[in-house]
Amino acid sequence: MVDFARVQKELQECSRDMERSGIKVIPKNEATLARLIGTIPGPIGTPYEGGTFQIDIALPDAYPFEPPKMQFTTKVWHPNISSQSGAICLDILKDQWSPALTLKTALLSVQALLSAPQPDDPQDAVVAQQYLKDYQTFVGTARYWTETFAKKSSLGIAEKVQKFVEMGFPEAQARSTLEAVGGDENLALEKLCSG
Numbered sequence: 158m159v160d161f162a163r164v165q166k167e168l169q170e171c172s173r174d175m176e177r178s179g180i181k182v183i184p185k186n187e188a189t190l191a192r193l194i195g196t197i198p199g200p201i202g203t204p205y206e207g208g209t210f211q212i213d214i215a216l217p218d219a220y221p222f223e224p225p226k227m228q229f230t231t232k233v234w235h236p237n238i239s240s241q242s243g244a245i246c247l248d249i250l251k252d253q254w255s256p257a258l259t260l261k262t263a264l265l266s267v268q269a270l271l272s273a274p275q276p277d278d279p280q281d282a283v284v285a286q287q288y289l290k291d292y293q294t295f296v297g298t299a300r301y302w303t304e305t306f307a308k309k310s311s312l313g314i315a316e317k318v319q320k321f322v323e324m325g326f327p328e329a330q331a332r333s334t335l336e337a338v339g340g341d342e343n344l345a346l347e348k349l350c351s352g
Contacts, residue, residue, distance in 0.1 A: 159220045164190045167260045180264050182214070191216045195227070195264050199307060200272040204299035205233070208307025212267065213243075214260065224254035225263060234295070234302040236276040236285035245270070246280035317342055321349065 168190075171182045179198035184190055193214040199205030210233065215226040227250055229243035237246040249258060249266050279285030288295045306315060314335055320342070321331035326349050338344040 158218055159191050159216050161190050163221060164193075164216065164260075168193075170259070171261050174261070178261070178265070180261055180268070182260050182264070185213075193260070194230075195260065197264050197268045197271075199303060200268055203272050204296050205235075205271045205303050205307070208303040210271075210307050212245075212264065221256040221258075224250050224258075225260060226250075227263065227267065232302055232306040233271075234284055234299040235271065236274045236279045236281060236288050237270055238284075239280050240284060241281075244280055246275075246278060314340055317345070321345070 168182055168184075171178075171180055175181050181196040182193050185192040185194050193216070195212040195214050197210050197212065199208035199210065208231070210229060210231040212227050213230050217223045217226065227245055229238055229245065231243075232240065233243070234240060238244070245267060247266060247270055249255075249263060274285075274288060276285040276288045284295070287298070314332070317335055317340065318328060318331045321335070322328050331345070331349065334345045334348050335342075338348065
C-alpha cells in the first residue's frame with residue numbers, strides 16, 4: 158500500500174522549495190494522494206526554456222519501493238519522451254529507482270533529461286533521428302512545441318483552438334482567428350461563423 162504519510166511529507170517539501178526549484182506537485186483530486194500532477198519549468202538555455210510542463214504521476218501500491226509512473230501531459234518534442242503519449246524513457250523511473258529517491262528528485266531528473274537528451278536510448282525514434290541528423294531542425298521544432306503547448310498564454314489558445322476544431326472549424330483558421338482577436342472566444346466564434 159502507498160505510504161501516504163511519506164507522500165504528504167514529499168508534497169510539503171516540494172511546496173516549501175517551489176520558489177527556488179520551480180517544481181510543484183499537487184494531488185490530482187481531493188480523494189487520493191495516489192494520483193498527482195507535477196509541474197516543471199523548462200531548463201534555461203534549452204529549447205524548452207520559458208515553458209511549463211505538466212506531468213501525470215501515478216503512485217503504485219508499493220511506492221516508495223517501486224517507482225512512480227510518470228508521463229508528460231504537456232506535449233514535448235524530445236528524443237526520450239513520446240511525442241504521442243508523453244511516456245518518459247528514464248532509468249530512475251524504471252530499474253534504477255531507489256526508495257531513497259523522492260517525487261521531487263524524480264521530477265528534477267526529468268527536468269535534467271530535458272537539458273541532456275539521450276538519443277541513443279530513445280522513447281521516440283523519429284525525434285531521436287532528427288536530433289542526430291538535423292540538430293537545427295530539432296531545436297526549431299522543440300522550441301515551436303514549447304511555444305505552442307507549454308507557454309501559459311499558448312495553453313489557453315491551444316485549448317480554445319481544440320474547442321473550435323471539435324465544432325468543425327479548420328485548425329489553422331481557428332488558430333489565426335483566435336490570435337487576431339487576442340484569444341477572445343466569443344469574438345472568434347462570431348468571426349468564424351460570419352466568414
